[in-house]
Amino acid sequence: MAASDTNPDVSALAQAPGLEEWHLDLDAEGICGDEAVAQLHGLLLRAARFEVFRRRGSLPQLGAAELDDLAQEAADDAVVSVLRRLGDFRGESSFRTWAYKFALLEASVKVRRRAWRDREVMLEPEHWESLAHSGLGPDDAAENAALLEAVRDGIQTALTPRQRQVLVAAVLEGVPIDVLAERLDSNRNALYKMLHDARRRLRAYVAEAGFPEVNE
Amino acid sequence: MTGRDLDPTLKRLLGSNEPEIGCDECFEQLDRYVEFELAGAPADELVPGLRAHLVGCPACAEEHESLRALLELDSVS
Numbered sequence: 001m002a003a004s005d006t007n008p009d010v011s012a013l014a015q016a017p018g019l020e021e022w023h024l025d026l027d028a029e030g031i032c033g034d035e036a037v038a039q040l041h042g043l044l045l046r047a048a049r050f051e052v053f054r055r056r057g058s059l060p061q062l063g064a065a066e067l068d069d070l071a072q073e074a075a076d077d078a079v080v081s082v083l084r085r086l087g088d089f090r091g092e093s094s095f096r097t098w099a100y101k102f103a104l105l106e107a108s109v110k111v112r113r114r115a116w117r118d119r120e121v122m123l124e125p126e127h128w129e130s131l132a133h134s135g136l137g138p139d140d141a142a143e144n145a146a147l148l149e150a151v152r153d154g155i156q157t158a159l160t161p162r163q164r165q166v167l168v169a170a171v172l173e174g175v176p177i178d179v180l181a182e183r184l185d186s187n188r189n190a191l192y193k194m195l196h197d198a199r200r201r202l203r204a205y206v207a208e209a210g211f212p213e214v215n216e
Numbered sequence: 217m218t219g220r221d222l223d224p225t226l227k228r229l230l231g232s233n234e235p236e237i238g239c240d241e242c243f244e245q246l247d248r249y250v251e252f253e254l255a256g257a258p259a260d261e262l263v264p265g266l267r268a269h270l271v272g273c274p275a276c277a278e279e280h281e282s283l284r285a286l287l288e289l290d291s292v293s
Contacts, residue, residue, distance in 0.1 A: 047286055050282070050285075050286050050289070051282050051286075054282060054285070055278075092247070092248045093247035093248045093250075093251045094247075094251070096290075097247040097250065097251055097283070097287060098247045100247075100283055100286055100287070101243065101246050101247050101279065101283055104279050104282045104283055104286070105243065105279055108275070108278055108279055108282065109275075112275070144222070144223060144226065147222075147226065148226070151226060151229060151230070155229075167229065171225070171228045171229050172225070172229075176274070176275060177239075177273065177274070177275045178275060188239045188275065189238050189239040189240040192238055192239045192272075192273055193238055195231075195272075196231065196236070196238075196272070199229070199230060199231030199272075200231070200233070202229065202230060203230050203231070203233060206230065214230050215233055216233075
């Protein structure tokens with residue numbers, strides 16, 4: 001079956017949402033509030049479908065109905081997030097743009113996690129040795145051999161075990177940070193900070209080993 | 217980082233020493249950053265550190281691309 005046959009109906013994506021004044025009623029009581037929440041859900045469902053459709057290539061095993069279920073779940077969760085964060089909206093962008101990002105986040109995280117649901121995440125420290133097979137061509141390998149060695153040494157000796165685990169999984173194994181966060185019972189922000197700190201330590205080590213240009 | 221033509225994997229391992237914001241701050245600023253971009257405003261000056269974060273964080277970079285693409289779709293609808 002062609003990929004386009006397995007995807008949710010995205011024809012509605014061409015229909016831009018309407019005016020945004022309704023968002024002022026989102027925290028209202030009664031029918032006004034209910035209607036505003038329904039409008040919000042429609043807006044976020046559109047964004048979630050857009051994101052799931054864009055990333056459908058990573059979920060070839062899912063049919064149209066399952067992909068749409070994923071978008072629906074993302075939209076439902078995004079509505080909860082938007083309503084919880086309403087007080088943080090300061091009008092620095094349009095409400096639509098501000099709300100969209102919640103749906104895109106929920107949808108993209110769900111797609112990444114679903115794509116990796118049945119895949120093993122390699123967290124053993126020895127997997128950093130796969131750096132030796134990272135696709136360096138013969139010429140590049142010769143040119144970068146000393147640098148590569150410094151990087152390998154740095155990964156082994158300059159990082160904490162947790163930093164090594166996260167750096168290797170995220171960069172060498174290609175594990176999405178949201179998947180790592182789920183497996184390590186953490187969150188994206190904390191893991192990225194760990195990744196950032198690991199990179200800084202690694203650059204310092206490599207610079208000290210004779211490649212100061214990595215810190216320029 | 218350097219004029220040296222590093223292997224992409226090494227670049228991703230070493231990252232950049234440019235100042236960058238974290239994922240939470242990126243999410244907070246993403247809507248105004250993208251609107252600046254689409255308006256032709258100097259988004260990188262107005263939201264410092266976000267571009268460097270997108271280079272280092274594939275997940276936030278994907279969401280940035282999607283938000284921009286969705287707003288561009290809206291603008292032609």
